[in-house]
Amino acid sequence: MKLVVAVIKPHMVDTVKDALQGAGVHGLTVSEANGFGRQRGHTEVYRGAEYTVDLVPKVRIEVLVEAEEAQAVADTLVQAARTGKIGDGKVWIMPVEEVIRVRTGERGTDAL
Amino acid sequence: MDSGDTSWVLASAALVLLMTPGLALFYGGMVRAKSVLNMMMMSFGSLALVSVLWVLYGYSMTFGTDKSKVIGDPGEYLGLKGLMDPEALSGTIPTMAFVAFQGVFAVITVALISGAIADRAKFGTWMVFVGIWVTLVYFPVAHWVWGGGWIMKDVEAIDFAGGTAVHINAGVAGLALALVLGKRIGFAKEPMRPHNLPLVMIGAGLLWFGWFGFNAGSAVAANATASVAWVNTFVATGAATLGWLLTERFRDGHATSLGAASGVVAGLVAITPACHSVSPVGAIALGALAGVLCALAVGLKYRFGYDDSLDVVGVHLVGGLVGTLAIGLLADPDAPAGASGLLAGGGASLLGKQAIGAFSVLGYSLIVTLIIGLVLEKTIGFRVTTETEVSGIDLDVHAESGYDLTPATSGAFRQQSSKAAAPTGEGAMA
Structure with a gap:
């Protein structure tokens, strides 16, 4: 099994979720994240004082999938999250040793 | 006794009281989330204490029979007797x-000062x-200014509702305390963004x-003077908001x-x-x-290196000076005060009176506030510990958090x- 992790623009969450559901993904985890990449931060002004805000709000999406589906899911995610502008984010794939469904104790693929 | 006048003054007193909780929101939204409650508590603390002191001896000191044009007789209306x-x-x-009506003025004047010392003052010492x-x-x-003292009787400066007694007074006191307490950790280095601007907007609305x-x-x-004051207050505020935004x-581009x-x-x-x-056009x-001028003045603290955190100096001291001195230029003989400023052909004498009133209050308040602040800092301590300031004054001093947004x-x-339940550190007694 694999874990597909994506850090994307917050307003792309719905598009990505719909695309992944269309690709047969049954569940995912979304969390709020902050970070910077090539996009760097932005500037805010309060009573004339400029602050550079280095960390940009992002959303982190995690999807557990069968090993052979990982590439396809990652591709779907990349397609859906792309706006073509700087700051679109990153997607990566990690190996997963075991998955267990809390309610039933099922393991492996059955737990997905 | 005029029932119309009485009802307007009683209603006005309640309106002015609301300004202090409004100020708590205005200031509270401007600080970081970790110190919002402490910021608001400084206003509520002023409400609590000054209301009691006002009734006990404050009214009498302010409006009791004048003694040498310096102070009212504090014993005359002790506890509002009679x-x-x-x-x-x-x-x-x-x-x-x-x-x-006058009591709620005393409350907000003190509360205004708290904006200069956000995030770092011990509540007990405050x-x-x-x-x-x-x-x-x-x-x-x-x-x-109002009780028959020397600025009213000898200088004859015009201060209708508190440019000197309230705003210059509180503004320069804020400067004094900002100097006594020193800069916040990270001042002019770290971003100290307002954590809740909608709260600031609600506060400004209530003010x-x-x-x-x-x-x-x-x-x-409830008369023509009140009506003129109302309209001038209405329109000057609109013009000032435009002035600030255009600046x-x-x-800055925004x-x-x-x-x-x-x-x-x-x-x-x-x-x-x-x-x-x-x-009204003068307004x-x-x-x-x-x-x-205030939009430009709020940048001074970075140039001179004093941490007037929420710009009590830039807004209240500078705004109070502008208003007090501008009377000397713009006073219109047709207005209820009947005074003529420089531009109305009245010469420079009114401007001189206004300047004497303004700078006397400024000097007195600056010196006495510095002394009070320094004595408190050297005796019971005015500033919280570095750990408390960094981790957040709300949790350590008040044992509360402003927001709990996580399920x-x-x-x-x-x-x-x-007793053992108190999960707070040494700052809990501060």
Whole structure:
């Protein structure tokens, strides 16, 4: 099994979720994240004082999938999250040793 | 006794009272989330303590029989004795209504100072400061300006609703305390963004609303003077907000919501002393001038390196000076005060009186506040520990958090009486 992790623009969450559901993904985890990449931060002004805000709000999406589906899911995610502008984010794939469904104790693929 | 006047003054007193909780919101939204409650508590603490002191001896010190044009007789109305008599009148209203109206002025004047020392003052020391400052600074200064003291009788400066007694007074006291307490950790290095601008906007709205009581109520009658004051307050505030926003737009490229809220307050401050001595068009000029100058003045703290955290100096001291001095230029003989400023052909004498009034209050308040602040800092300590300041003053000093937005919590209920339950550090007693 694999874990597909994506850090994307917050307003792309719905598009990505719909695309992944269309690709047969049954569940995912979304969390709020902050970070910077090539996009760097932005500037805010309060009573004339400029602050550079280095960390940009992002959303982190995690999807557990069968090993052979990982590439396809990652591709779907990349397609859906792309706006073509700087700051679109990153997607990566990690190996997963075991998955267990809390309610039933099922393991492996059955737990997905 | 005039029932119309009385009802307007009582209603105005309630309006002015609302300004202090409004100020708590205005200031509270501007600090970081970790110190929002402490910021608001400084206002509520002023409300609590000054209301008691006002009734016990403050009214008498301010409006008791004048002693040498310096102070009112503090024993005359001790505990407001004698003032429950239905025959006790101030002009056309019961003296008790006047006591109520003037008491809420004392409350907000002290609360205004707290914006200069956000995030870093011990709450207990702040409360001691409130009691001492209102006694040694506010009551005497209000007596000089309104209670028959020397600024009113000898200088004859115009201060309708508190440009000198309230705003210059509190503004320069804020500067003094900012100097005594020193800069916040990370000042002018780390971003210290306002954590909740909608809260700031609500606060500015409540201040604006309450300010009609502050200014129009200062006529102490429901009459033409009150109406002129009302309209001047209305229009000067609009002009100041425009002035602030235009300054921001040309200097920084953006008209900001914090700028709008600040422009509102700057305009209200500036028109406060002048609202019965200028024409409505004069009020527009005065407001616009205050909006622009205050927007420029809030940057001074970075140039001179004092951490007036929420710009009490830039808004209240500068706005108060602009309004007080502008009377000397813009006073219109057709306005209720009947005075003529320089531009109305009245010569420079009024401007001179205004300057003497303004700078006397400024000098007195600066020196006495510095002394009070330094004595408190050297004895009981005014500033919280570095750990408390970094981790957040709310949790350590008040044992509370402003916001709990996460559904995932962990912990257990403990009996109130259990002393060991207090999960706070040394700052808990501060």
